[in-house]
Amino acid sequence: MKNKSRIIENTVYGIFLILGLITVAFVLLISIYLIISGIPAIKEIGFTDFFFGKNWAPTKTPQEFGILPFILTSIYGTAGAVLIGTPIGIFTAVYLSKMANRRIKSLVSTAVSLLAGIPSVVYGLVGMLVLVPLVRVAFNIPDGASLLSAIIVLSVMVLPSIINVSLTSLEAVPKEYEEGSLALGAKPVETYFRISLPAAKSGIAAAVALGVGRAIGEAMAVIMVSGNVANMPSLFQSVRFLTTAVSSEMAYAAGGSLHRQALFSIALVLFIFIMIINAVLNFFLKKRKGEN
Amino acid sequence: MLGKVSKKRRFNIAVLKALMYLSAAVTCALVVFIIVYVLAKGVPNITWELISTKPSYLQNKIGILPDILNTVYIIFAALVIVLPLGAGAAVYLTEYAKNPKVVRAIEFAAETLSGIPSIIYGLVGMLFFCQFLGFGTSLMAGALTLVIMNLPTIMRTTQESLKTVPKGYKEGAFGLGAGKWRVIRTIVLPECVDGIVTGCILSVGRIVGESAALLFTAGFGHALNGIFEGLSSSGATLTVALYVYAKEQGEFEVAFVIAAIxxxxxxxxxxxxxxxxxxxxSRRNK
Incomplete structure (x- = not known):
């Protein structure tokens, strides 16, 4: 009897152990696959030609596989989106956490979670039919599908992440800080921006890092509004991101070709970017935990 | 005392206040605009024929029933697999894992998974499920890719709900001589339900909206299939169909109908x- 129950206990333990470790296995699987399939093309093309080449022309002879345009476009696009999204997000978060009454707060929070829930292809569709023509007319350029349109769409898409994380950290600021400031004669609004916001700075930094991660990883909305030509980035020109470089050519790059392998290398570069951003995000999240 | 706030300070306060109201208003206006615009463009074009038939090149007409069904199939398949995995991982973390290094590794892995962009999931899913495991471009390969993506969500929500299990229940059961498995089965697992339901809703939301991870794993098929046949063949979900109709075919009316849905x-x-x-x-506070 005792033996039987011990066997059961051990089996159950084994099953749960496997289930527990499965996330680790998945991360290893993804990393190993990306590294194995991404390295060969970089070797064959050459490190410098791949990372610093300005031309991407896999179908021309001789083929060219420079991904500098994609890297720079992704960096500029993400920076632009975060630059626009962060102030709007932070102001909204301060308003929600400190000033809004309960009804307005729940209303705006619903709006924010809806914004987070709208599928990226819907953002792409609306961007394609509303924003792109608008940009074309407003700046008098031949085609509105450009880096600018992508930045605007991305800045809307990063808003929910920035608002939610900032909001959580603003609400965790100890009440005594604010009360002290108010007692010394500062007005409420001054207190929110001079005391509460600096006190929540690790959380705000985490919010921005999360926004950067969202923006740099977005593919579908961006592919629909950015025009998708492999130009060096410029605000009013059609551009291609790291994500869209992978998604737009994967369907027709012939199996086993250098072209296809180069697309895997681009994915590897994107993955490395994401890992760096995740590390930054975790650093700030840990710091925030330490502060509270 | 009250009147002594300088002009400059009052001006700054007014500016900050205005910026706060403006930002919150912009956020809300964006949501309202997108929802109203999509519904206004999409709802008038919804016809019974469109949502109840499959596309036909011969009759030159479009139907989105296959896409709706594919979405349902893929949600079902992904959830059936991810729920036990995610809930099990959460039980392991809260009940079994003692080595802090292991716990940290698992939590780090879950965080990493939730930060990886869907296009990368799509690529690895294509390499691993479609090619290495031989599923080919199929809804099943797509569903398995979604399993990896949604694992952290289910894990997190289940973990949250497990934290609320009162320690006394478990200690009481152990004290009465129950084995670990018995305690988990009778006390811990029933408490998972909250977390699993919440995780399910969040995952369904994420799966419905997902497109980049499915492009190369589930593909673009529009055939009308039953669930088993459907899972083994290529199929576009609603989001992928929207992308194809809008970007590749310029069928904006259909795209907006799908967007409205x-x-x-x-x-x-x-x-x-x-x-x-x-x-x-409310149930917990009772």
């Missing part, structure tokens, strides 16, 4: 998530 689904999912949250909270 997606928006309505998003609304329903959001409402159910908040209702579920409220319900579980």
């Amino acid at each position: 997606l928006i309505v689904l998003t609304l329903i999912i959001n409402i159910s998530a908040s209702l579920a949250g409220k319900y579980f909270k």
Whole structure:
């Protein structure tokens, strides 16, 4: 009897152990696959030609596989989106956490979670039919599908992440800080921006890092509004991101070709970017935990 | 005392206040605009024929029934697999794992998974499920890719709900001589339900909205299939179909119909998530 129950206990333990470790296995699987399939093309093309080449022309002879345009476009696009999204997000978060009454707060929070829930292809569709023509007319350029349109769409898409994380950290600021400031004669609004916001700075930094991660990883909305030509980035020109470089050519790059392998290398570069951003995000999240 | 706030300070306060109101208003206006615009463009074009038939090149007509069914199949398949995996991982973390290094490794892995962009999932899914495991481009390969993506969500929500299990229950059961498995089965697992339901709703939302991870794993098929046949063949979900119709074929009317359906689904999912949250909270406080 005792033996039987011990066997059961051990089996159950084994099953749960496997289930527990499965996330680790998945991360290893993804990393190993990306590294194995991404390295060969970089070797064959050459490190410098791949990372610093300005031309991407896999179908021309001789083929060219420079991904500098994609890297720079992704960096500029993400920076632009975060630059626009962060102030709007932070102001909204301060308003929600400190000033809004309960009804307005729940209303705006619903709006924010809806914004987070709208599928990226819907953002792409609306961007394609509303924003792109608008940009074309407003700046008098031949085609509105450009880096600018992508930045605007991305800045809307990063808003929910920035608002939610900032909001959580603003609400965790100890009440005594604010009360002290108010007692010394500062007005409420001054207190929110001079005391509460600096006190929540690790959380705000985490919010921005999360926004950067969202923006740099977005593919579908961006592919629909950015025009998708492999130009060096410029605000009013059609551009291609790291994500869209992978998604737009994967369907027709012939199996086993250098072209296809180069697309895997681009994915590897994107993955490395994401890992760096995740590390930054975790650093700030840990710091925030330490502060509270 | 009160009148002594200088002009400059008053001006700054007014500016900051205005910026706060403006930002909150912009956020809300964006949501309202997108929802109203998509519904206004999409709803008038919804016809019974469109949502109840499959596309036919011969008759030159489009139907989105296959896409709707594919979405349902893929949600079902992904959830059936991810729920036991995610809930099991959460039970392991809260009940079994003692080595802090192991716990940290698992939590780090979960965080990493939730930060990876869907296009990378799509690529690895294509390499691993479609090619290495031989599923080919199929809904099943797509569903398995979604399993990896949604694992952290289910894990997190289940973990949250397990934290609320009163310690006394477990200690009481152990004290009465129950084995670990018995305690988990009778006390811990029933408490998972909250977390699993919440995780389910969140995952359904994410799956409905997902497209980049499915492009190369589930593909673009528009055939009308039953669930088993459907899972083994290529199929476009609503989001992928929207992308194809809008970007490749310029069929904006159909694209907006799909977008309107997606928006309505998003609304329903959001409402159910908040209702579920409220319900579980009130039950717990009893």
